Amino acid sequence: MVDGFIANSLAEALEIRATQDVVPYAGGTDLMVVNRPGLTYLFIGKVPELKRVFVDEQYVHIGAAVTFTEAIHNPDVPTLMKEAISRIAAPAIRNAGTFGGNLGNGSAKADSVLIEFATDAKLRLVSAKGERIIDVDKFYLGRKKLDLAKDELIAEILLPSKGIENYAYTKVGGRNALAISRVSFAGVFASEEGKITNIAAAFGAVADTVLRYKDIEEMLLGKTIAEARELRQDYLQAYSERMVLTRGRVSAEYRKGVCMNLLGDFLTKFGI
Amino acid sequence: MEKISQSVIKKDHDPKISGRSIYVCDYPSEGVLCGKILHAKVAKAKVLGVKVPELPEGYFYVDARDIPGDNNVNIVLDDMPIYCRETVEYIGEAIAMICGPDEKVVDKLLATCQVEYEELEPVIDLRKATEAFFNYDFAHGDLEKAFAEADKIYDEEFTTGYQEQAYLETQSMMAEPEESGRMFVHGSMQCAYYVKGAVMRALGCGPSGVHIYQDVTGGGFGGKEAFPSILACQVAVAARKCGKTVRCVFDRREDMEYTSKRHPSICRYKVAVKDGLVTAMDIDVIYNAGAYSTLSAVVLQRGLIAGPGIYKVPNLHVHGRALKTNTSPCGAYRGFGAPQTYFAVEMVMDHIARDLGIDSLEFKQANFAKQGDVTSTSGRYHFPIPIPDMIEEIDQLCHYRQKRLEYSKPQTGRYRRGIGMSMYFHGAGFTGSGERDIIKAVAKLRKYADGTVEVLASNGEIGQGVRTTFPKIVAHELNLPLEKVYYNHPDTARVPDSGPTVASRSLMIVGELLRRAAIKLRTQWIDGEEQEVEEHFREPTFMIPFYIDKFQGDAYPTYAWAVNVLELEVDTYTGITKVLGAYGNFDVGTPIDYNIVMGQMEGGFLQGIGYASIENMDYDAKGRIRNNSFSDYLIPTTKDVPNLQCILHVDKYPEGPYGAKGAGEVPLVGGPPAYLDAMEQALGGVNLYHAPFSIEDTMKVIMKEGI
Numbered sequence: 001m002v003d004g005f006i007a008n009s010l011a012e013a014l015e016i017r018a019t020q021d022v023v024p025y026a027g028g029t030d031l032m033v034v035n036r037p038g039l040t041y042l043f044i045g046k047v048p049e050l051k052r053v054f055v056d057e058q059y060v061h062i063g064a065a066v067t068f069t070e071a072i073h074n075p076d077v078p079t080l081m082k083e084a085i086s087r088i089a090a091p092a093i094r095n096a097g098t099f100g101g102n103l104g105n106g107s108a109k110a111d112s113v114l115i116e117f118a119t120d121a122k123l124r125l126v127s128a129k130g131e132r133i134i135d136v137d138k139f140y141l142g143r144k145k146l147d148l149a150k151d152e153l154i155a156e157i158l159l160p161s162k163g164i165e166n167y168a169y170t171k172v173g174g175r176n177a178l179a180i181s182r183v184s185f186a187g188v189f190a191s192e193e194g195k196i197t198n199i200a201a202a203f204g205a206v207a208d209t210v211l212r213y214k215d216i217e218e219m220l221l222g223k224t225i226a227e228a229r230e231l232r233q234d235y236l237q238a239y240s241e242r243m244v245l246t247r248g249r250v251s252a253e254y255r256k257g258v259c260m261n262l263l264g265d266f267l268t269k270f271g272i
Numbered sequence: 273m274e275k276i277s278q279s280v281i282k283k284d285h286d287p288k289i290s291g292r293s294i295y296v297c298d299y300p301s302e303g304v305l306c307g308k309i310l311h312a313k314v315a316k317a318k319v320l321g322v323k324v325p326e327l328p329e330g331y332f333y334v335d336a337r338d339i340p341g342d343n344n345v346n347i348v349l350d351d352m353p354i355y356c357r358e359t360v361e362y363i364g365e366a367i368a369m370i371c372g373p374d375e376k377v378v379d380k381l382l383a384t385c386q387v388e389y390e391e392l393e394p395v396i397d398l399r400k401a402t403e404a405f406f407n408y409d410f411a412h413g414d415l416e417k418a419f420a421e422a423d424k425i426y427d428e429e430f431t432t433g434y435q436e437q438a439y440l441e442t443q444s445m446m447a448e449p450e451e452s453g454r455m456f457v458h459g460s461m462q463c464a465y466y467v468k469g470a471v472m473r474a475l476g477c478g479p480s481g482v483h484i485y486q487d488v489t490g491g492g493f494g495g496k497e498a499f500p501s502i503l504a505c506q507v508a509v510a511a512r513k514c515g516k517t518v519r520c521v522f523d524r525r526e527d528m529e530y531t532s533k534r535h536p537s538i539c540r541y542k543v544a545v546k547d548g549l550v551t552a553m554d555i556d557v558i559y560n561a562g563a564y565s566t567l568s569a570v571v572l573q574r575g576l577i578a579g580p581g582i583y584k585v586p587n588l589h590v591h592g593r594a595l596k597t598n599t600s601p602c603g604a605y606r607g608f609g610a611p612q613t614y615f616a617v618e619m620v621m622d623h624i625a626r627d628l629g630i631d632s633l634e635f636k637q638a639n640f641a642k643q644g645d646v647t648s649t650s651g652r653y654h655f656p657i658p659i660p661d662m663i664e665e666i667d668q669l670c671h672y673r674q675k676r677l678e679y680s681k682p683q684t685g686r687y688r689r690g691i692g693m694s695m696y697f698h699g700a701g702f703t704g705s706g707e708r709d710i711i712k713a714v715a716k717l718r719k720y721a722d723g724t725v726e727v728l729a730s731n732g733e734i735g736q737g738v739r740t741t742f743p744k745i746v747a748h749e750l751n752l753p754l755e756k757v758y759y760n761h762p763d764t765a766r767v768p769d770s771g772p773t774v775a776s777r778s779l780m781i782v783g784e785l786l787r788r789a790a791i792k793l794r795t796q797w798i799d800g801e802e803q804e805v806e807e808h809f810r811e812p813t814f815m816i817p818f819y820i821d822k823f824q825g826d827a828y829p830t831y832a833w834a835v836n837v838l839e840l841e842v843d844t845y846t847g848i849t850k851v852l853g854a855y856g857n858f859d860v861g862t863p864i865d866y867n868i869v870m871g872q873m874e875g876g877f878l879q880g881i882g883y884a885s886i887e888n889m890d891y892d893a894k895g896r897i898r899n900n901s902f903s904d905y906l907i908p909t910t911k912d913v914p915n916l917q918c919i920l921h922v923d924k925y926p927e928g929p930y931g932a933k934g935a936g937e938v939p940l941v942g943g944p945p946a947y948l949d950a951m952e953q954a955l956g957g958v959n960l961y962h963a964p965f966s967i968e969d970t971m972k973v974i975m976k977e978g979i
């Protein structure tokens with residue numbers, strides 16, 4: 001009986017994925033927590049095509065099997081992402097844990113995924129039949145539900161290479177290390193010629209998936225800072241009404257209070 | 273630094289750091305049956321019966337009917353059964369054990385056991401509990417008069433939660449029937465002789481029918497004081513029935529939910545103040561004992577004795593009860609009942625000072641007890657109280673006074689700071705005349721022909737360093753290199769009863785016996801001969817006899833003293849509280865190994881900070897503890913308190929070896945009041961009343977006060 005495969009190339013990995021009933025894994029930091037007997041595993045942590053980081057015109061490409069430690073030391077990875085992933089767990093987990101695994105886990109608490117939501121990142125999904133590129137928010141269908149076919153693998157995360165330099169980020173964990181997010185917030189701001197071109201706000205660990213309300217963001221798009229300031233109360237009010245949060249290890253009220261504080265602070269930080 | 277204080281490499285350093293130490297779960301499994309407990313799933317019920325699935329050959333079902341001796345675990349009152357009687361009294365109570373060679377099969381059998389319950393009304397809410405296992409009351413002075421004449425009377429209530437010991441190694445025990453018919457029980461424990469007494473009673477045998485060995489133990493913190501007696505009885509009874517070695521290793525969830533933790537408390541303090549001095553305290557203490565009394569008597573006693581803190585309280589009334597609820601029995605945890613009352617007394621002193629408009633340190637200083645003063649139990653502080661000096665030392669270390677003043681000014685902005693201080697003692701050794709009347713410690717040294725010397729005592733290495741410090745003392749007196757003196761894990765078949773590894777007593781009490789024994793051996797030393805010397809405990813002559821029924825006399829011969837400071841920064845947007853600095857000044861007498869003592873101080877202090885802040889555990893309306901894993905019950909890491917500084921103030925105790933006193937527990941005790949004091953300041957001078965104080969609690973205050 002075979003209980004595991006090790007893929008040395010992407011083609012090999014996809015071939016196995018297409019023909020076998022396997023659970024892919026890279027760092028194994030999520031999968032190791034519960035031992036589920038009877039499963040067959042496919043190790044993709046050493047597949048060269050999944051271990052690359054490079055930049056092109058539009059995107060920073062981060063391979064699904066790139067570890068957090070590798071990314072922290074890579075000059076091409078944007079600062080916002082680095083800030084978030086350097087708060088993941090502790091060195092041992094960061095040495096093994098990967099971007100693909102963080103997505104594959106399907107959790108709204110995944111710290112790198114929050115940044116992908118806040119930056120409108122895309123994912124490249126591949127199978128033996130071909131590939132598709134999908135917006136990260138489309139990839140998450142619900143709590144622990146992903147738009148990932150049985151024969152597919154996550155190959156890359158595509159982060160925008162420009163326009164995410166101005167941001168606000170906060171992680172609230174139960175302690176300073178080795179702590180899963182209880183609330184997390186990432187906001188990205190951009191303006192051109194005095195007009196707001198981007199004001200993305202994403203909230204992690206407060207609902208089944210990362211939350212982002214693009215229609216509320218639109219209230220401030222195209223506005224000057226002064227105009228936006230006028231709309232500040234309405235904007236915050238809209239969020240406050242929309243955000244229906246679940247309780248977890250902390251209460252829904254706490255989560256809501258913190259989210260609103262961090263959102264307000266994000267506006268203030270950029271003069272709004 | 274004195275020679276005896278200079279650090280050496282711990283004797284157990286290499287085997288532990290290299291992974292060669294053998295813990296209970298590391299013994300090979302050949303011939304060993306895996307035992308697992310069938311735990312009660314309801315908080316109170318009559319057990320009508322258990323439908324046990326058909327057992328494959330070699331598998332056993334063990335319950336109360338299999339106990340050859342008496343179904344009561346020997347602890348204090350002996351009310352806890354080994355396997356349940358007609359009723360179960362808390363979720364997790366052991367109904368039976370299933371044993372067999374294959375763990376997976378055992379799991380399956382356990383899962384298919386059907387327990388028929390007739391549910392009874394449990395007592396879950398501590399405030400509604402009425403049955404007191406222990407009810408103590410003591411007083412001195414004229415309370416009524418003091419309250420009648422007071423300028424002002426304060427009446428406040430404080431609560432604290434559970435604290436889980438969170439040792440690395442879960443409760444683990446093995447029992448091996450020997451060919452001679454003797455039962456050999458070994459495992460993770462603090463008190464080999466406690467376990468021996470309990471197993472003798474369970475098996476109904478004499479002292480020669482059983483021997484107990486302490487395996488390498490992965491931490492205890494009090495959690496392995498009483499619980500191992502229970503588990504040892506369970507595996508011993510099982511091994512007797514199966515005629516084979518039985519091993520039971522708890523998984524983390526079982527351990528967190530069903531084994532003893534620190535008692536949650538409700539403390540009400542009524543305080544009379546006249547002319548800036550405390551003239552009376554009327555203290556009412558409730559500890560949540562859980563379903564059986566286990567160690568609650570002694571835990572409560574220590575808490576009550578610490579009731580008035582380190583202050584001179586001429587008129588005092590202390591009333592305390594350990595109440596029964598249908599929850600896991602609480603037990604020992606480093607500090608042993610004292611952290612709860614210290615929290616209350618330190619907080620109430622802070623609050624009174626705030627109300628009087630005086631700086632809390634000044635107010636406390638005005639009320640300090642001094643050498644020669646009467647203690648809470650009408651004993652005496654026989655030795656100088658070093659707290660005033662220790663405050664100056666810590667002020668130099670962290671600029672407490674300057675920061676306290678600075679942070680008391682109105683603050684604005686997202687981040688707010690506060691600094692707080694606590695001061696306290698921890699009585700060294702057993703409460704009252706326990707050492708003299710109950711423990712009666714004996715320690716021996718055996719010298720072999722080759723000139724090596726073995727320490728024979730029953731105190732277990734649990735990370736606190738006794739395998740190193742005991743030989744250090746002996747080697748020092750005999751002028752031998754440390755390699756020539758060794759101390760193995762105790763086996764009751766080989767070592768005398770030098771008492772349990774509890775109450776910060778091992779080094780102070782047994783260490784002194786060993787020092788005296790070494791002197792004796794030195795004077796009798798004959799090269800090339802095998803020799804043995806023995807020493808017995810002697811109560812210091814200055815002690816005022818203690819009567820536990822009246823709570824009168826010297827509760828402790830001496831005290832370890834401490835001053836803790838915590839400096840915090842609160843993020844008002846999230847409630848996240850950063851510890852900017854944690855500063856501890858500890859007087860544990862002469863350190864018998866500087867690094868070992870510092871390890872104790874830093875680790876214990878960090879546990880105290882965890883107790884104050886993030887270590888949150890509670891049960892629901894059904895009596896079930898939900899946060900039963902390390903992802904739900906968080907303890908601090910070094911990243912939470914990177915700036916933790918400890919210093920030692922050395923006031924020697926003449927009756928301890930080279931002046932050493934108890935060091936094990938004192939570092940934990942003062943975390944909560946110092947933390948909350950700092951928190952109160954950061955939050956603009958509010959009064960706070962409970963620990964742990966979580967980020968959510970912080971946010972609630974911020975929202976309510978509009979900070």
Ligand SMILES: Cc1cc2nc3c(=O)[nH]c(=O)nc-3n(C[C@H](O)[C@H](O)[C@H](O)COP(=O)(O)OP(=O)(O)OC[C@H]3O[C@@H](n4cnc5c(N)ncnc54)[C@H](O)[C@@H]3O)c2cc1C
Pocket residue numbers: 023024025026027028029030031032033044064065087088089090093096097098099100101102103104105109110111112148152153154155178179180181
């Ligand atoms: C102690 C501890 C602390 C932690 N702290 C944090 C934290 O602070 N923040 C945080 O976000 N996470 C945390 N985690 C979770 C975990 O480390 C991360 O989610 C990590 O990114 C997982 O990566 P991995 O490579 O180890 O995943 P794996 O365990 O290898 O896989 C996880 C899941 O993703 C799937 N998967 C992996 N790669 C792919 C792929 N290329 N295509 C499709 N599916 C794939 C797997 O099938 C599996 O279902 C923690 C985990 C532990 C054990």
